[in-house]
Amino acid sequence: MQTLVLPTYEDVLIAARRIEGQAHKTPVLTSRTVNREWGAEVFFKCENFQRMGAFKFRGAFNALSAFDATQRKHGVVAFSSGNHAQGIALSARLLGIPATIVMPHDAPAAKVAATREYGATIISYDRYTEDREAIGRELAERQGLTLIPPYDHPDILAGQATAAKELFEEVGALDALFVCLGGGGLLSGSALATRALAPGCRLYGVEPEAGNDGQQSLRAGTIVKIDTPKTIADGAQTQYLGNYTFAIIKRDVDDILTASDGQLIQAMRFFAERMKMVVEPTGCLGFAAARAMASQLKGQRVGVIISGGNIDLHRYAQLLAE
Numbered sequence: 257m258q259t260l261v262l263p264t265y266e267d268v269l270i271a272a273r274r275i276e277g278q279a280h281k282t283p284v285l286t287s288r289t290v291n292r293e294w295g296a297e298v299f300f301k302c303e304n305f306q307r308m309g310a311f312k313f314r315g316a317f318n319a320l321s322a323f324d325a326t327q328r329k330h331g332v333v334a335f336s337s338g339n340h341a342q343g344i345a346l347s348a349r350l351l352g353i354p355a356t357i358v359m360p361h362d363a364p365a366a367k368v369a370a371t372r373e374y375g376a377t378i379i380s381y382d383r384y385t386e387d388r389e390a391i392g393r394e395l396a397e398r399q400g401l402t403l404i405p406p407y408d409h410p411d412i413l414a415g416q417a418t419a420a421k422e423l424f425e426e427v428g429a430l431d432a433l434f435v436c437l438g439g440g441g442l443l444s445g446s447a448l449a450t451r452a453l454a455p456g457c458r459l460y461g462v463e464p465e466a467g468n469d470g471q472q473s474l475r476a477g478t479i480v481k482i483d484t485p486k487t488i489a490d491g492a493q494t495q496y497l498g499n500y501t502f503a504i505i506k507r508d509v510d511d512i513l514t515a516s517d518g519q520l521i522q523a524m525r526f527f528a529e530r531m532k533m534v535v536e537p538t539g540c541l542g543f544a545a546a547r548a549m550a551s552q553l554k555g556q557r558v559g560v561i562i563s564g565g566n567i568d569l570h571r572y573a574q575l576l577a578e
């Protein structure tokens with residue numbers, strides 16, 4: 257592997273300036289029930305209330321803002337199971353850049369519809385047999401589009417970092433922070449913010465139990481690839497971490513934990529019943545893992561990033577009824 261120039265906290269500050277006035281500064285909520293039950297102080301950074309319903313808008317808007325005039329004219333191509341697609345499509349519309357999105361044929365209907373509504377051209381593929389990266393790369397070459405990957409890109413992860421940056425700026429240092437993990441854009445970005453603003457904070461990535469490639473990678477010290485995992489956490493069905501994201505995660509993250517689909521459903525139910533929030537399964541990863549180790553968090557100040565709230569209502573009702 258060639259040496260990568262890793263983004264730093266300086267890049268996070270640049271991203272924060274670029275997205276200011278465009279991304280929402282999302283609320284940080286607390287729950288008396290959680291605080292009482294855990295004997296801790298827990299702060300939820302609610303990216304389910306971000307524009308287009310997930311933190312992905314932050315990285316997408318940051319990456320597209322960095323385009324030069326030629327890139328803007330030719331447009332962007334992205335491959336994504338949903339939220340990255342919407343983040344790119346919305347950012348492209350706001351910046352007047354044409355967008356083409358490569359999406360799996362079985363992507364959640366709500367996510368496909370939203371992406372189309374933002375004015376993007378959609379190309380579908382079979383996520384179990386076709387290689388989305390190859391499709392995206394070919395489009396990029398043939399039509400002169402700039403490919404923006406969902407996580408393994410310095411501007412993407414620097415943009416995602418602004419969520420944790422806002423959290424620390426609002427509530428101060430924390431003892432532990434729990435972050436949902438797919439390809440690692442949110443986690444590596446959160447690592448840059450954490451090591452700059454709360455260096456002593458323990459940082460945990462949380463991925464689906466069925467797809468613990470990140471946990472395996474951290475243990476092995478090298479990127480481990482797995483088959484597309486079957487899990488309700490569709491935003492974290494990634495097969496491997498990125499080169500940028502893994503380099504930062506390996507350096508800065510304390511541990512990677514997992515949550516089962518059953519734990520995610522329990523967490524979704526909790527958010528709905530107690531906090532009156534719709535959170536998508538992937539968005540529940542951080543809370544589900546923190547909850548499972550609540551007895552070890554007594555007396556601590558704990559951050560949880562809720563990463564998104566985009567879910568088909570029919571699917572949501574089905575999962576809650578299980």
Ligand SMILES: *Cc1c(COP(=O)(O)O)cnc(C)c1O
Binds near residue numbers: 339539563564
């Ligand atoms: C993309 C996504 C994730 C995973 O983010 P990565 O940067 O790929 O690790 C988690 N939750 C939601 C809601 C997402 O859209």
